[in-house]
Amino acid sequence: MSNHSVLDAGPADGPAEPAGPAPKHSFFERLYTGTGGFEIVGRRRFYYALSLALVVIALLSIVLRGFTLGIDFAGGTRIQLPASGDMDTSQVEQAYNEALGHDPVTVQKVGSGASAAFEIRSDTLDAAQQDKVQTALFDAFHPKDSSGTVTRNSISIAEISETWGGEITRKAIIALVVFVALTMIYIAIRFERDMSVAAIASLFFNLIVTAGIYSIVGFEVTPAAVIGLLTILGYVLYDNVVVFDKVEENTRGVLHLTRRTYGEQANLAANQTLMRSINTTVIGILPIIGMLVIAVWLLGVGTLKDLALVQLVGMIVGAYSSIFFAVPILVSIKERFGPVAAHTRKVLAKRANAGSARIGEAAAERAGAASGMARQQRPPGSGAPRPGARPSGKRQKRRH
Known part of the structure; x- marks a missing residue:
């Protein structure tokens, strides 16, 4: 009976399937289907560093440059x-x-x-x-x-007068504080604790970065700009609700399974809502661009410029913060302590053990395959004779 290596497939095994690489999907296909092909949670340190850089630049500009206040605020x-x-x-x-x-x-x-x-x-x-x-x-x-x-x-x-400008400024700040406070209360009621913290962090991130861009570029801050900023905070809240609803749906019952971690399910949810967020943002900014082009440049209605600019900047920053900032923060909070942290450690440990077992099996298969191939390639008559073997014909002839 001839020896076969384990790489040879016998008839009983059926036709061998090609072990080629997994099919690759294009960027736009992964983006549209939301298959989880983009590592958002897995690369959260990068997005944390990017978000921190944006916040630091915005705060430095606000402190050092300040704002270009309109006549309604400065007098x-x-x-x-x-x-x-x-x-x-x-x-x-x-x-x-x-x-x-x-x-x-x-x-x-x-x-x-x-x-x-x-x-x-x-x-x-x-x-x-x-x-x-x-x-x-x-x-x-x-x-x-x-x-x-x-x-x-x-x-x-x-x-x-400056007194009138100061009064307008005070009322605008009060309106902003009240709006943010009501938004935080709604978030705390609507979401669980960790989601509330992540959504509020996203809200303040959007507020700081949008204000910082206004300070850097030198856009004039008018009552219309303040109204637009309040509108944008409402949009950020809506986007967070959409994303976190999907995260909540994907992670429901994840603690009873060991195939995926909470972070991986949240990453899948972020991918699945990424295209929706892009579509919502594009659809939202098209009327704003139309307002800038038609109302401001063609018709010359300059008073609408301030409202359109803050909405354009805020919607783009809000789309980024809801996906690339809020979701990673939520996962980081979940994985620090509690049942989600224990479940993540359990899944990763099981995955590591399974990987070690697969590596051992692969090494054994490679060793067996090498041994079988060496026996097949040994030339006839080479090496020591087997125990009990009869002498070859040439040796028997010499004896006679």
Whole structure:
């Protein structure tokens, strides 16, 4: 009976299946199907480092640079000049500069058609400065009032005191604090304790980073921007609810199984909701981009710019924080102590033991295969004769 190596498949074993590599899926296929192909929880240290860097940069900018406060918060003088002909913001800035020797804080076009006007925001001007600016703007553009009459009184000037700006600031901060507090209460009721902590951390992350981007870029903070920020916090809460609902569904009963850990199930949930979050974000920012393009640039409604900018920035940051920040934090909290931590250690230990057993079996198979192949490749008549073997024909002939 000939010897066969264990690599040879006998007829009773049936046809051998090819041991090729697992099929590879493209990036977009894994993204669309949510098959768990992206290591979000497994690479949480990287996302923690990235998130920490964003928070540190945002806080440094807020502390060192501060914010560009609008006239409603900082106080100052607002001048409204009716638009006519081919006027643009650079011409208005030049006329203002020639009158006072310095540029205004901002100049933007508001409204469209017959109601279009240029809104000039500057530091607080005294009566003499206001008169000089009004005269310079009238001489340069000869604006008309609503009745079509060219008159200097068509240029309106309003002064906003610092006291009024401080009151507006105080009310905005109160509104922000109340909103955040109510959101935290809802999260604490809606989710379990650990999910509540992760969702609140995601909420503050989004708030700090969005405010930091406003500080870095120098966007003007207006009441519209504050309203937009409150709206964005609501969007972040909605995104967290969607993601954590899927995590809760995937991890239900995981402690009674030993095939996957809590973190792996949470990672699968993050993958399954990743495409949904991207779709929601894209659908959400399309109207905002439309607002910026149509309302601000084409129609010249500059007052909508502040609302659109904070929503655009906040929705992008919120989509990142709900997947790549909130879910890893939740898993880290779960795996530090309690039944989830014990279950994770149990699953990993069982997996390690199974891996060691498979390695031992593979080594034994390789050793057996090598031994069988060596016996098959031994040339005839080589080596010592077997015990009890008869002499070869040549030796018997020599004896005779």
